[in-house]
Amino acid sequence: MPQSIRKRKKHSPTKMRPARTSLFHGSNQPFEIYQCKIEPSDVGEVLVKVNLAAICGSDLHTFTGRRTSPIPCILGHEAVGQVAESTDVTDFNGNTLNEGDRITWSIVSSCGTCLNCTSYQLPQKCETLSKYGHAQRSLPRDLNGGFAQYIRLQPGTAIFRLPDSMADSESVSLNCALSTVIAGLNVIDIGDSVVIQGCGMLGIYATSLLRYYGCGVVAVVDVRSDRLKMAKNFGATHTFNLTEVSPDQINDELLALTNQYGVDLVVEVSGVASAFTDSLDWLRIGGYYLTLGYVYPEAVTIVPMDKIVRKCLTIHGSHNYHPRFLGDAIEFVQETRHQYSFNLLIGNTYPLAEIDQAFQEAIKGNQIRIGLNPWE
Structure with missing residues (x-):
C-alpha cells in the first residue's frame, strides 16, 4: 500500500482513565468540569499529563470579554507536565522523548513551511496556526488547553525538557511570559x-x-x-x-x-x-x-x-515568540534561580474543580499568577 494512503498509526494509551477538563462557555460564565475520554494519539502527537497550569493575563482577557475566543474551549496555555505515553516524537533539540520526561512546550503549533514560518521567521504567525488554550473544542479529540488533567501536543509544537533542578512553579510561565519578553528584547x-x-x-x-x-x-x-x-x-x-x-x-x-x-x-x-x-x-x-x-x-x-x-x-x-526563545528562557531561570525567587511568582494554587474561584482571585490582581493543579 502506498505510504500516502496508509492508515495512520496510533499510540494506545495504557492504564488511562477519562481526563478531567474544564470547559469555557463564554465571558464571566461558570466553567464546566467534565470528563473527557482519552483517544489514542496519532503519529506526531504527544499526550502530556499536566502537573501545573497558571492563569495568564490573556486568559483573564478572554474570561472578562476583553478579547474573543471560540467557544466552547479549554482555556490555559501556561503549563508544565510529563510525557504520559511512549512516543517517537523528538524534542526541539532532536532528542527522543520518553514517557515520564518533564517538559514545557511552545504555546502554538506551526507548519514550518509557510511564508511566515520560513521567510519571516515568525512561526507564531503561521498560516495554519493552532494555539493552545484558544482553540474551539473539537470532539472527540479536544485536549487542546492547559486547564485539564491532560493536553495533547500537536505536530509542529516545540517541546523542551526541563532540568530536574527547576520546580514546576519556576517553570510554568516560561512558555508564555518569559519567552515573550526575551523574544521582544532580542530585536x-x-x-x-x-x-x-x-x-x-x-x-x-x-x-x-x-x-x-x-x-x-x-x-x-x-x-x-x-x-x-x-x-x-x-x-x-x-x-x-x-x-x-x-x-x-x-x-x-x-x-x-x-x-x-x-x-x-x-x-x-x-x-x-x-x-x-x-x-x-x-x-x-x-x-x-x-x-x-x-x-x-x-x-x-x-x-x-x-x-x-x-x-x-x-x-x-512583538507578540509571542520563536520557539528558540523558550530554550533561552529555561537557561535564564536555571542560571539565576538562586538569585531570584521565581517560584514565588505563583501564588495560591487551586484544584481544577475550583477554577471559578481561581479566576475570581486572579481578577483581583493581588498575586502575580494563580495556579491550577488538575490532580487535586
Missing part, C-alpha cells in the same frame, strides 16, 4: 537605561532579565505598591507609583538619572493604552519603545505623532 538595541511599564509577570521577568543583561537603570512603573516592592526583589533599581507621582514627575526623575538625555528603552507590558503617550517624553532622542501588552482590541489612545517623528523614535510591537 531591540537595549542600551543602559530602561523603563518597564507594568509589574505583572512579564514586567517582573523583564526586570530581572534586563538587570541580567547589565542595564544600570531599570525603573519600573505601576500603580500597586506591593508589586513595585516585589520588582525591587527582582532587580529594579528605581520604582514609581503612578498613584503617587505624575508622568511629568517621573520624567524629571528619569532625566536626572540619565544626564538629561532620557532613557534608552521603554518596555510596555501593562496593557494600559495611555502608557504609550506617557512614555514618549521619557525616551531619549533615537530611543526605542517595545510594546508587548496591547493584545486586546480596545487598546486605543490618541498619540502625538510629532514626538515619534521629531525624536526619531523606533516603535516595535
Whole structure:
C-alpha cells in the first residue's frame, strides 16, 4: 500500500482513565468540569499529563470579554507536565522523548513551511496556526488547553525538557511570559537605561532579565505598591507609583538619572493604552519603545505623532515568540534561580474543580499568577 494512503498509526494509551477538563462557555460564565475520554494519539502527537497550569493575563482577557475566543474551549496555555505515553516524537533539540520526561512546550503549533514560518521567521504567525488554550473544542479529540488533567501536543509544537533542578512553579510561565519578553528584547538595541511599564509577570521577568543583561537603570512603573516592592526583589533599581507621582514627575526623575538625555528603552507590558503617550517624553532622542501588552482590541489612545517623528523614535510591537526563545528562557531561570525567587511568582494554587474561584482571585490582581493543579 502506498505510504500516502496508509492508515495512520496510533499510540494506545495504557492504564488511562477519562481526563478531567474544564470547559469555557463564554465571558464571566461558570466553567464546566467534565470528563473527557482519552483517544489514542496519532503519529506526531504527544499526550502530556499536566502537573501545573497558571492563569495568564490573556486568559483573564478572554474570561472578562476583553478579547474573543471560540467557544466552547479549554482555556490555559501556561503549563508544565510529563510525557504520559511512549512516543517517537523528538524534542526541539532532536532528542527522543520518553514517557515520564518533564517538559514545557511552545504555546502554538506551526507548519514550518509557510511564508511566515520560513521567510519571516515568525512561526507564531503561521498560516495554519493552532494555539493552545484558544482553540474551539473539537470532539472527540479536544485536549487542546492547559486547564485539564491532560493536553495533547500537536505536530509542529516545540517541546523542551526541563532540568530536574527547576520546580514546576519556576517553570510554568516560561512558555508564555518569559519567552515573550526575551523574544521582544532580542530585536531591540537595549542600551543602559530602561523603563518597564507594568509589574505583572512579564514586567517582573523583564526586570530581572534586563538587570541580567547589565542595564544600570531599570525603573519600573505601576500603580500597586506591593508589586513595585516585589520588582525591587527582582532587580529594579528605581520604582514609581503612578498613584503617587505624575508622568511629568517621573520624567524629571528619569532625566536626572540619565544626564538629561532620557532613557534608552521603554518596555510596555501593562496593557494600559495611555502608557504609550506617557512614555514618549521619557525616551531619549533615537530611543526605542517595545510594546508587548496591547493584545486586546480596545487598546486605543490618541498619540502625538510629532514626538515619534521629531525624536526619531523606533516603535516595535512583538507578540509571542520563536520557539528558540523558550530554550533561552529555561537557561535564564536555571542560571539565576538562586538569585531570584521565581517560584514565588505563583501564588495560591487551586484544584481544577475550583477554577471559578481561581479566576475570581486572579481578577483581583493581588498575586502575580494563580495556579491550577488538575490532580487535586
